[in-house]
Amino acid sequence: MPPPAGTGLLRKPDTTLPHRLARSARTVQDAAVPMRQLRAWIAERGAAQLHHVERIPFADLHKWRFDDATADLAHDSGRFFRIQGLRVRSDHGPVTGWTQPIINQPEIGILGILVREIDGVLHCLMQAKTEPGNVNGVQLSPTVQATRSNYQRVHHGNAVPYLEHFRHAPERNVLADVLQSEQGSWFYRKRNRNMVVEVREPLPEHEDFRWVTLGQLHALLAEENLVNMDARTVLSCFPGGFEGAAEGSASDSLGAALAGSGDPAAGSLHTTSEVRSWITAQHAEHQVRADLIPLGAVRGWRRTPDEIRHDEHNFFSIVAVDVRSNSREVTGWTQPLLRPHGIGMVALLVKRVDGVLHALVNARVEPGYLDVVELAPTVQCTPENYDRLGVDYRPPFLDAVLHRRAERVLFDTELSEEGGRFHQARNRYQIIEVEPGCTADDLPDFRWLTLHQLTELLKHSHYVNVQARSLIACLRGLS
Missing domain, CATH: 3.90.79.40 (EvaA sugar 2,3-dehydratase subunit)
Structure with a gap:
């Protein structure tokens, strides 16, 4: 018996795409x-x-604040991202355990x-x-x-x-x-x-x-x-x-x-x-094992009025900035940034x-x-x-x-x-x-x-x- 006629529903890969990308x-x-x-x-x-963009003290952040209980730095809306702490235990690398700030988004x-x-x-x-x-x-x-x-x-x-x-x-x-x-x-x-x-x-x-x-x-x-x-x-x-x-x-x-x-x-x-x-x-x-912890529970880091930094000034810091722009969805805002x-x-x-x-x-x-x-x-x-x-x-x-x-x-x-x-x-x-x-x-x-x-x-x-x-x-x- 001849095979059943096709329905025309099957699709095949686009063989022209690699050539179009190459061109x-x-x-x-x-x-x-x-x-x-x-x-x-x-x-x-x-x-x-x-x-x-201008560096500012944390106290000048608008709609961002440190939580009284955890010391996490978060937006009033609960959206965007927050700065929290992380506790790490690992079998890999020269340091097998530490805590640090981290961006949670x-x-x-x-x-x-x-x-x-x-x-x-x-x-x-x-x-x-x-x-x-x-x-x-x-x-x-x-x-x-x-x-x-x-x-x-x-x-x-x-x-x-x-x-x-x-x-x-x-x-x-x-x-x-x-x-x-x-x-x-x-x-x-x-x-x-x-x-x-x-x-x-x-x-x-x-x-x-x-x-x-x-x-x-x-x-x-x-x-x-x-x-x-x-x-x-x-x-x-x-x-x-x-x-x-x-x-x-x-x-x-x-x-x-x-x-x-x-x-x-x-x-x-x-x-x-x-x-x-x-x-x-x-x-x-x-x-x-990496577990989120309160930012206030991070050890070996300290918070000053204008940054969160490692005790030995290594790795990175968390800073705050004030931004003014004429090309973004909003014309001005403040926010934290991680500074390597x-x-x-x-x-x-x-x-x-x-x-x-x-x-x-x-x-x-x-x-x-x-x-x-x-x-x-x-x-x-x-x-x-x-x-x-x-x-x-x-x-x-x-x-x-x-x-x-x-x-x-x-x-x-x-x-x-x-x-x-x-x-x-x-x-x-x-x-x-x-x-x-x-x-x-x-x-x-x-x-x-x-x-x-x-x-x-x-x-x-x-x-x-x-x-x-x-x-x-x-x-x-x-x-």
């Missing part, structure tokens, strides 16, 4: 907004957006980028946005970057532009949609919804938004403190398969090695099953194995993670914090990064972390190529993975941490 990644000058005009627009928005926000074809090339709708903690004012941000409290307008401010395209997106238009964590040392189980949504109709124009290709974003990632953290994490969640070598690239070039790294058919040092088993083992073997001490170092070592680029990632334990362990860059630290612990406690590969050879550095740029919660938090992001003989065989917390394997893990929550996601976005841009 966008190759397009820099022939974009809807040429690079010279794009830079001029960023400078113009930076001059037009008034953003004055249980709301799941939206970080979303709209994409649309313009003259046959996919463009991303990016926002020129100021944040109170930014080191330099305006940075390129996703189309939407909003907490639930923001988009529900708890602050009684203006509506978030383009929000409806994410909250009510037709499923067929969603290219990526995944919950991802943020800094596990500063946030308690913080997650945001990272989304990429394609639209086909023209959208109303706004002076703070411009359509930008992936190639332009990759170029701008190399500039200090320009593409913000929220944009970088969404860029890392774009579907993979567009890391092709440039036309005319030699077979032994970096572009060819990166293209092979994004191609599952090129092979890898470890199979997907082996990688998942390794990650599962890391989850099972590490014992971490020192500029961090975030580095990814890469090497070629049979012509395929592999990245060395670390299964890292942080107390604020929802699932104990996430994959981090090879090195992620503020070196000064280890000075008091001695040479035996220095992170693996830190000295290799500090003493790298200039010709081995593929990427080296200072990039800011999220300016809505952190005060001038900056990290030096680096990608460094090492010799093929470099190994980590004696370090069970490290593995060499391809870009394809990392991209596959990024389709799921709680596998790849926010610092590694930034470097994955930068790594893709090297092609």
Whole structure:
């Protein structure tokens, strides 16, 4: 008997998407907004957006107060976030128990980028946005970057532009949609919804938004403190398969090695099953208990009229700021911010194995993670914090990064972390190529993975941490 006739209800994968993404990644000058005009627009928005931020004493905070019973610092509405204490017990690292302040923001926000074809090339709708903690004012941000409290307008401010395209997106238009964590040392189980949504109709124009290709974003990632953290994490969640070598690239070039790294058919040092088993083992073997406690119960930290700081002035402080802006949903407010001490170092070592680029990632334990362990860059630290612990406690590969050879550095740029919660938090992001003989065989917390394997893990929550996601976005841009 002949098979039954089809109903036409079955849908198949969009095989054109990798090619459309690749074309966008190759397009820099022939974009809807040429690079010279794009830079001029960023400078113009930076001059037009008034953003004055001033440190203030805690007593001058408006609608924020310390709870009499717990000493927690929270907003009168009970929304946004609160500064609480965290007690940690761990079997991992040089210090196995401590207490600290932490940001508790249980709301799941939206970080979303709209994409649309313009003259046959996919463009991303990016926002020129100021944040109170930014080191330099305006940075390129996703189309939407909003907490639930923001988009529900708890602050009684203006509506978030383009929000409806994410909250009510037709499923067929969603290219990526995944919950991802943020800094596990500063946030308690913080997650945001990272989304990429394609639209086909023209959208109303706004002076703070411009359509930008992936190639332009990759170029701008190399500039200090320009593409913000929220944009970088969404860029890392774009579907993979567009890391092709440039036309005319030699077979032994970096572009060819990166293209092979994004191609599952090129092979890898470890199979997907082996990688998942390794990650599962890391989850099972590490014992971490992190419990929220009253901020007043934190030991080794002290509260002064204008900051909460560690007794030895290490790690970070909690400070208060007064903000005045003409480009945000409200024109003025006060809030706490976490202020890191020192500029961090975030580095990814890469090497070629049979012509395929592999990245060395670390299964890292942080107390604020929802699932104990996430994959981090090879090195992620503020070196000064280890000075008091001695040479035996220095992170693996830190000295290799500090003493790298200039010709081995593929990427080296200072990039800011999220300016809505952190005060001038900056990290030096680096990608460094090492010799093929470099190994980590004696370090069970490290593995060499391809870009394809990392991209596959990024389709799921709680596998790849926010610092590694930034470097994955930068790594893709090297092609």
